[in-house]
């Protein structure tokens with residue numbers, strides 16, 4: 001027992017027996033069924049699954065925007081109740097505050113930190129620099145490209161050093177080249193601060209590029225079906241055969257997650 | 266570019282003025298229906314800058330302006346103070362919306378002029394009646410636009426706020442109001458516009474001063490040029506109030522400055 005609890009301190013997020021249903025015309029329609037997973041500190045985990053399998057729903061539950069029908073969700077051993085700055089989300093859609101400049105958007109969450117203005121300004125400057133937006137401090141979101149907006153969205157949550165960063169297809173709306181840039185940026189930022197990340201995507205290549213571990217979600221059963229550890233050196237070379245091997249394996253697994261009889265366990 | 270736009274804006278008024286001069290020069294319309302522009306100009310100058318001895322309305326402008334402005338501002342402020350919070354509550358809380366929306370929509374369908382007799386019975390002749398009319402009229406656009414603005418704020422912004430540590434109550438000021446600001450300003454501007462219309466209606470009831478009172482009074486004494494002076498002044502002051510309102514909002518709120 002004591003061994004197990006000492007191991008638990010390494011675990012940032014622990015989900016057990018989590019189920020969630022939405023009401024459709026009065027009938028409860030299950031979306032997530034008996035999900036269990038755990039994420040270690042500093043790990044970058046990608047959650048992959050078909051559209052509509054419940055990835056966003058799971059993320060919203062972890063973020064505290066939704067409370068699950070059943071099961072529990074522990075962050076560093078404490079149950080999650082409601083949203084908070086220890087679990088920040090980078091959304092797929094634009095969610096910057098349109099009346100605030102880049103600088104003000106990034107500083108928005110710092111109110112709770114009780115930093116002195118000098119420290120706050122210094123930190124904001126540092127993060128503007130880190131995400132490569134120097135010179136854009138005073139721009140409003142509407143004057144930024146999609147990629148730049150996501151840089152701001154990343155900076156405004158990284159600056160809070162959340163226990164876990166939740167990312168819901170954050171680069172899905174970007175063109176291929178910008179997406180590559182953003183992936184590199186995310187990797188460099190998360191590794192140097194060993195940020196724990198749960199990253200939702202339906203792009204297998206993106207998952208293999210980023211992840212330490214890939215979780216595959218099953219549409220029909222609403223569970224996590226596979227847990228694949230990506231044992232590739234970083235920086236990862238996409239043209240290398242082992243990389244391709246992972247992609248092929250995940251693609252095949254993903255194809256099997258379509259309509260098929262449920263496995264009882 | 267700016268000059269071109271200004272010219273375009275002036276095109277219609279200038280054309281109308283030219284036509285007016287032409288009509289008066291030819292004598293197409295009798296002067297008691299439409300006085301010569303210069304007569305109106307003179308009457309306007311006397312009304313604004315004259316001394317009390319120079320004629321019936323000479324020098325009354327400032328007193329009338331002060332009276333009308335007080336009524337408009339009181340009525341408008343009342344409408345804003347009620348309309349914005351109610352609009353926000355109705356936009357965010359389904360229960361409040363159900364409670365208010367049918368009643369408010371029903372009241373809105375009542376033509377404004379119907380309130381006049383009732384207001385006169387309730388408040389008598391004087392400032393209260395006019396303020397009441399202005400407040401009633403300005404309330405609806407302010408309420409409705411605020412409601413729309415509050416309703417249109419996507420949940421993702423509250424979620425973003427919540428994860429960045431904004432409590433529900435502070436979210437009203439930190440997120441909801443700034444997001445709804447463009448709609449709120451639209452509502453306030455519409456409300457301000459309609460305030461001037463209802464001011465004149467309220468002042469038709471025999472109050473001694475005010476821009477509307479002057480118009481009505483001039484009709485009795487058959488001074489068409491004073492009626493025209495009143496109309497032109499109200500149009501100009503209404504426009505100035507609109508600009509001032511927008512400037513004031515922009516001055517006070519970052520969210521107004523950067524979103525409109």
Ligand SMILES: Nc1ncnc2c1ncn2[C@@H]1O[C@H](COP(=O)(O)OP(=O)(O)OP(=O)(O)O)[C@@H](O)[C@H]1O
Nearest residue numbers: 022023031049050051052053054055056057058202
């Ligand atoms: N608020 C809601 N009310 C009712 N049903 C919902 C709600 N949100 C999601 N659903 C349903 O839950 C299921 C999972 O939705 P979810 O958004 O989690 O999928 P997803 O895996 O994120 O898909 P995508 O990759 O397209 O974003 C869908 O069938 C959807 O119809």
Ligand SMILES: [Mg+2]
Nearest residue numbers: 055056057168
């Ligand atoms: Mg989704």
